Each structure stands twice: as structure tokens, then as C-alpha cells.
Amino acid sequence: MDKNLIDLLCCPKSGSDLDLVIEEGDLNHIKKGKFLSIQSGMQYEIIDDIPYFSSDIDHQGIKNQFETYSHWFEEMHDEASIIDPNHAIAFSNSLNIDKSEFKDKVILDAGCGNGRLSYVVSEYEPKLLVSFDISKGLFKAKETILKHNQESNIAFVQGDVTNPPFKKASFDIAYSWGVTHHTPDTRKTFKTLSDLVKDSGIFGVYVYVFNPSYKYDKQVLGLLAYLRSFLLIRPFRFICSRLPVSLVKLIFQPIYYLEKLIGFGVFGNHGYPSDPFNKDRYFRVVVDRFKTRYASEHKEEEIFNWFFEHGYNDLRVGKPMVSVSGEKKGSDKKRNVSFYSQRD
Structure with missing residues (x-):
């Protein structure tokens, strides 16, 4: 298990530090172990280097999401759909984060699913890429990415994006592509993930657009x-x-x-x-x-305001709508919105 990952993790219930117990294997490869939180009394299982922070899901809506997307990734996607080169183009057009910006950075793919975007970013030489998801798609992500990019600096964590097991201000770049709108409260999940981004870091999201999109005069x-x-x-x-x-x-x-x-x-x-x-x-x-139980739709202006509220100023807007990323520079800075693609 990557030491950089261990330093980022915390108890999702209390936010406290975790103690690592290795039962089988060693730090390079933990076959079986656990993380312990003395403050909350919680234990989190580790199997084959994957820590499990949401093995028991009480919230019925989130349980529905887990079951739906576990089926979705296991039964409706194959390996070819993960390594499809078109994903790199779509990711770039959407969030407009240049691949050079990922190099030597600590990255979070929040809601990685079967790893299609993690596979893209794993080739951009990050210091550490954390692929994080609640569904069984995480296993396919690990299998496929390590098969095709064995030298990637990547770690896999199972858990809930609405209650992530990471310390605040841990990541240089975090993105959540097509995920936050599948949570009970999209705006709250946006804030939760935004809090994980360092000052001067980058955060990007893609959410469903409120359709049909319209101008104010229509x-x-x-x-x-x-x-x-x-x-x-x-x-x-x-x-x-x-x-x-x-x-x-x-x-x-x-x-x-x-x-x-x-x-x-x-x-x-x-x-x-x-x-x-x-x-x-x-x-x-x-x-x-x-x-899925949750699939909210949002206006572009609404998402802009969320970014501004949380201290992001230089917004990059792409396609499909609504695709936005921004740099966290503080709410007192000048706001700027750049459109990186032809708008309808």
C-alpha cells in the first residue's frame, strides 16, 4: 500500500487518524489487514491493498446506488470500454485540465466507477492517483488499469463520496465526473469533495444539465x-x-x-x-x-455559483454541459469564466 495514501486517510465517521494493522503481507502489499480509529471505535477492513470504508451501507438510497452501479459496471461494460482512447479526448474537452497539470500531483478520482478516467489520468505521471468508488466497479478498475499500466502510481479505495475517508486539503486535483448528481444532495456532495482540495488546487465536475437548456428570453x-x-x-x-x-x-x-x-x-x-x-x-x-435513485439536473449558472462560493475563481467550462473545473484561489479574488468549447 502506498505510504502517501496512508497519510491521506482518516476515519470517515470522526475525521480522526487511523492506525494500521497488517495481518497478512507487508506494507508493500497488504493481503489482509485493517485500519482502526481509536476515537470512533471503528474498524475498516483491508483486502489486497484496498481499504473498505463502506462495506455496510445503512442509507437505503445509497444502497440502491451501490447495487445499481455494481450491476452497471459488472454486466454492461467490458475491458475495451475502460481503455477506449476516446475517453482521453472527452475528459480533456469536458474539464479542460491539461495533462501536464497532473504530473507529480496527488489526484482524486471521486466516483471512479470502472476506472475509465482513472486509466486516462494514470498515464499522466501523477505522484499518486486515488481511484475512489463505492461500487464493485472498483475491482474492474484495479484489474484493468494495473494490467495495462503496471507502472502507474495508483491506489484504490472503497467508500462513499458523500462521506469520504480523506483528510481535508489533501489533493492537488480532484474531479468527479458524472457522479455528484447521483447522490442525495448534489450541492452538499460538491462541498464535501471541494473541501478535500488544497488551496491553489483544481476541482472539476460534470453533472447532468437541466434540459431542455434555454436562454433567459425563451x-x-x-x-x-x-x-x-x-x-x-x-x-x-x-x-x-x-x-x-x-x-x-x-x-x-x-x-x-x-x-x-x-x-x-x-x-x-x-x-x-x-x-x-x-x-x-x-x-x-x-x-x-x-x-438509480438519484439523478439531479442542474443549470450552468447554478454550478458556477457553487464554485464561486467555495473560493474557485478561474473557471474552465467545457462540454458536455455541465462541465466545469476551477482553481481554488479564495473568494476575494477576481472571478473569471473561460469557455473552452463552442456553445450552442
């Missing part, structure tokens, strides 16, 4: 956006999040063919313009957006 579209959210998206999510995955897919079969026929994605499951109704991708998005 109030009719704004009304349609609210009606779509409250009368269509939320009721479907409420029902589907309580059903088996197989039944959710069955419900969306006729919807898929109808949307493909009219050439318009009402439910937001369609993909890139080059192939918007690719069926495999469409149903991965169905599970991501509707089987």
Missing part, C-alpha cells in the same frame, strides 16, 4: 423543462429505481423505438450526434438515469 422552453422534469423524468425514476434492472429495460424498449422513429430523445438517453440511438449505449444510459 420562457416557453424553460416551462417545458420544468414540466418534463416533474411530469416525466421524476415519476419514471421513482418507479424504475424500485424495479429490477431487467424490468426497467423492458419498460424502455418501446420508448427506445419510438424515440428512434421520431429522431428525438425525450427522456435524455440518446447519445452523440454521430450515433444517437446506439442501442447498447442507450440502455446503459437508461440504467444510469432511471434505475
